[in-house]
Amino acid sequence: MAENDFYSKDGTVDYQGNPANRNKTGTWKACPFIIGNECCERLAYYGMSSNLVRYFKHRLNQHSSVATRNNQNWSGTCYITPLIGAFLADAYLGRYWTIALFSIIYVFGMTLLALSATVHGIRPRCYAEDNCDPTVTQSAVFFVALYMVALGTGGIKPCVSSYGADQFDDTDEAEKKHKSSFFNWFYFSINIGALIASSVLVWVQDNVSWGWGFGIPAIAMAVAVAFFFSGTPLYRNQKPGGSPLTRLCQVVVASFRKFRVAIPADKSLLYETVDAESNIRGSRKVEHTQDLSFFDKAAVETESDHLTTIALGNYLSSLLVTIVTGITARNGKLGWIPDNLNYGHIQYFFWLLAVLSVLNLGAFLLIAKWYTYKRPVGTLR
Template sequence: MGSQEEQLLLQEGGLLECGVEGLYTGDGSVDIKGNPVMKHKTGNWKACPFILGTECCERLAYYGISTNLVTYLTKKLHQGNASAARNVTTWQGTCYLSPLIGAVLADAYWGRYWTIAVFSTIYFIGMGTLTLSASVPQLEPPSCVDSVCPEATAAQYGVFFLGLYLIALGTGGIKPCVSSFGADQFDDTDSMERVKKGSFFNWFYFSINIGALVSSSLLVWLQDNCGWGLGFGGSPITRVCQVVVASFRKWNVEVPPDSSLLYELPDKTSAIEGSRKLEHSDELN
């Protein structure tokens, strides 16, 4: 028995030694549960598309807001140029200071994965709040009449700046973690994976520039020509919320025998101003 146990222990030890080059990564990486990372199950390029997508979307959102923010504050919230410029620079400064919070949380408490997950959720909530502030008429001051522009109320300012600074907080957990989290997917002790890590950073900076390019051109054009709610991503969110509310309100309503009555409204235009009428569907009656 003793010899068999010794042989088993030697085999296990051999597997652990071989793991450096075979089963496990050799740089001491652990997974989300704190276990040693097995190469064939995780890491490498498997998670990289999601990491690159997160970075691209974050840059898309950030530059889509910051590029035209002074214009929004002056034209829609009727602030003076000096006040608008001050608010924009304060917000941008906050965006570049908040990564200190994310870095401390990632390194000392949560790890990169959970830090990115939590702060991405905060970022999404901020984008939703900002979008609603630009889409809901009650959250915007009235338009100018005879060169008289009413100032935004405290509540209107509150909703707008709440969304804006939730985004600033959200970017603080993404900026310091995403690039290093992508680098963690590759084993430094593996010469082939070191090459792949270099390729990852090429794609990473390409994603940043694509996000900045699209936001600085297409999104700015949408904001100026199609509305700020659409530019901030609001039209889909507004309609989704309306569908959810209508579904709960009409939960117990009986379906009429005449299916044509299910076609939104008999009018030629949509019930939502500025939106196209919903097409009739035989599948989703």
């Protein structure tokens, strides 16, 4: 067997940053830790959220409409914060570190939530079972903990299932077939956690105490974090590929700027399609399709591409430098009339440079329509 056959071919690496070894990482060796983490996390989430309106009403002394609104606001936050987790995972941190970071925030939030229902001083003052009068500080502590949980669950939610998918190499048919089985067990674990939370934990909150009702989910979340970190040597990790929003905007702008350029019939002539791997570090190669073919224009290399990039880059950098320098040239003071005329005339020179830069860009764009475009002979390196 060739040496390369020991390693995954989808660009994944192990926890040390080395190419992932097929025999030592990924597949079902790593998935039980991810599934266990998800089961405990869902138990913690549903355990504290299923009965939340009741806590608002009977412990924070809120009217039913206010309690319902607060619960909906919190639930909505839980479904917005995944945008943060997904962006950080894909662009900068990677899924492993995103899950690790937000899991820690999650644990702190759940712990503070349990303490807010247990510890004297931050626990709402109650004169009877359903007669409580919390202070502003006590309510604030509870809501800080609640929204820490919202941030934690939002950071984890978009990453865990895709992180499990990362453990299977799509280029290997045997591993690819096992991926569907992983998702079956993954969603089964979610339902198990939700079932226990919605039945057992709700009963504990109503019949034992809110301290235990929030404490058990906090313990479950701590177990989830322990599950996750214990599988670290077995995970396969995809490297983050930078901001996808930046690349998306670049494609849109380049496509509209080249709207007159003809798309070659041979799609292999499109820039970056020949190589087996993506030229974007940490990103996978995506199969070319006929959908939204207009955006293929962004991948047609032209003679003016590099000229335009250099010119625009020089323009923006020079404009920024000259404007900032002109504003701050007079001992950091703003205004057109300087305090000292013998010193202050220099800023007018910088403003003149800024105006000239604007005129330079206008002239460049004006004559750009006369540029000639040349189709590439092959893929550029």
